[in-house]
Amino acid sequence: MQYLPVSWRVDGQWVLLVGGGEIALRKARLLARAGARLRVVAPEIEPALAELVDQTGGERLASVFEAAQLDGVQLALAATDSDSVNRAVSEAAQARGIPVNVVDNPSLCTFIFPAIVDRDPLLVSISSGGASPVLARWLRSRIESWLPARWGELASLMGSRRKALAEKLPAVSARRLFWENVLDGPVVEQSLAGRSQEAGALLDKAIEQADAATLSEGEVYLVGAGPGDPDLLTFRALRLLQKADVVLYDRLVSPGVLELARRDAELVYVGKKRSEHVIPQNEINELLVQYARQGKKVCRLKGGDPFIFGRGGEEIERVVAEGIRFQVVPGITAASGCAAYAGIPLTHRDHAQSVRFVTGHRKENGELNLPWAALTTPNETLVFYMGLVSLPDISRGLIAAGKSPQTPAALVSQGTTADQQVVTGTLENLPALAAQAQLPAPTLLIIGDVVALHAQLNWFG
Numbered sequence: 001m002q003y004l005p006v007s008w009r010v011d012g013q014w015v016l017l018v019g020g021g022e023i024a025l026r027k028a029r030l031l032a033r034a035g036a037r038l039r040v041v042a043p044e045i046e047p048a049l050a051e052l053v054d055q056t057g058g059e060r061l062a063s064v065f066e067a068a069q070l071d072g073v074q075l076a077l078a079a080t081d082s083d084s085v086n087r088a089v090s091e092a093a094q095a096r097g098i099p100v101n102v103v104d105n106p107s108l109c110t111f112i113f114p115a116i117v118d119r120d121p122l123l124v125s126i127s128s129g130g131a132s133p134v135l136a137r138w139l140r141s142r143i144e145s146w147l148p149a150r151w152g153e154l155a156s157l158m159g160s161r162r163k164a165l166a167e168k169l170p171a172v173s174a175r176r177l178f179w180e181n182v183l184d185g186p187v188v189e190q191s192l193a194g195r196s197q198e199a200g201a202l203l204d205k206a207i208e209q210a211d212a213a214t215l216s217e218g219e220v221y222l223v224g225a226g227p228g229d230p231d232l233l234t235f236r237a238l239r240l241l242q243k244a245d246v247v248l249y250d251r252l253v254s255p256g257v258l259e260l261a262r263r264d265a266e267l268v269y270v271g272k273k274r275s276e277h278v279i280p281q282n283e284i285n286e287l288l289v290q291y292a293r294q295g296k297k298v299c300r301l302k303g304g305d306p307f308i309f310g311r312g313g314e315e316i317e318r319v320v321a322e323g324i325r326f327q328v329v330p331g332i333t334a335a336s337g338c339a340a341y342a343g344i345p346l347t348h349r350d351h352a353q354s355v356r357f358v359t360g361h362r363k364e365n366g367e368l369n370l371p372w373a374a375l376t377t378p379n380e381t382l383v384f385y386m387g388l389v390s391l392p393d394i395s396r397g398l399i400a401a402g403k404s405p406q407t408p409a410a411l412v413s414q415g416t417t418a419d420q421q422v423v424t425g426t427l428e429n430l431p432a433l434a435a436q437a438q439l440p441a442p443t444l445l446i447i448g449d450v451v452a453l454h455a456q457l458n459w460f461g
Contacts, residue, residue: 002129011035014072018065018089019079020045023103032056041069067092076100106130115140119152154191169212177215218292220319222312224305224331227338229416230256237329244299246291252303285318292324305333309359309385335383338415338444342422343457351449352381360387368393372401381448388443392431408451413439
């Protein structure tokens, strides 16, 4: 992140604008909307710009730029056709410690203007850091169509009740939870429908009934983070992740997913990998209880789906035993996510009428005891989680039980991410191919005739 996004108050403050043409006029209109007093400097100033300056109580200087014109200003902008003038404005402003923007020249800027969606007092800004202003404007046009104009009215309504709510709920955390509940309820519906009186009455009633003790009760969210691609999160998972005070996450949660958590949330790594537990499972269970007992909203973020080889059931059993409220949000499990991104349908009318999920994780004694004969059912796809290390044993066990050595098989490494790799072969030769490829974890093993469709249906990457 090259630029820190901030909202700058310029109401009543002097801003220097060097330039008198159309581009300067566009910047002047934006600054005037924010209440700035404009000092416009240019040998010639077009009439519309001159009129705007007069209307806002600014001043016009029909001259060339001089450093003294920066006296008393909070911001400086250069919008001329002269590179030398623009550079002079930038250098003089920076020498005085005054933030400066030079139109279409990020290298001379200490701040830049984002594309803005204005729903006053609600503002949405989009910036590409100067890399692609066209993209920022394109996104703004999309958000303009998604964000009804009345969101600004809702923001004003909420602002008008802040004092009353603060008197009812002194704790900041309780007020945050109250507003989150309001945004999920009928106040929003009434406001966006233009029924401002009804919305205000509902909000007043909600404030009257607000109870700090109830709002401050802890809760646990068991959330499936999917196989890696942040776009595969469900809407509910995203909403609860951004609501949580604490996020306990494991090794399989991708950085892109974790980035979506609330900025001020406490992130606690409890990841585990084969034969190496950062925090034992029983301690993870206790952490969920401890944080919830502190009145916090706790998100237990697990890769894939928490109820498919995720030990989510064990964690929630402990939460239930303590009488703590909880929610479970399913995620796209690695089997379906990685298979889809590898172009391998888990079922297919011509190849497989059933699919079986199996864990390839060894027991503590190192043994891999699986019902091998039951895993040789014809026209069935086998998906092994955590099967990379046990791949040679899986191959031998299935072949010994009667599975054809030529059965197509695939390994999908870091599926659904930019680092995804897929190695295909047969049940017999895949262990050797895997040893040669040295694929990084997490890796999913898929065995069955459907793997043969990978070459035709592979689309990702």
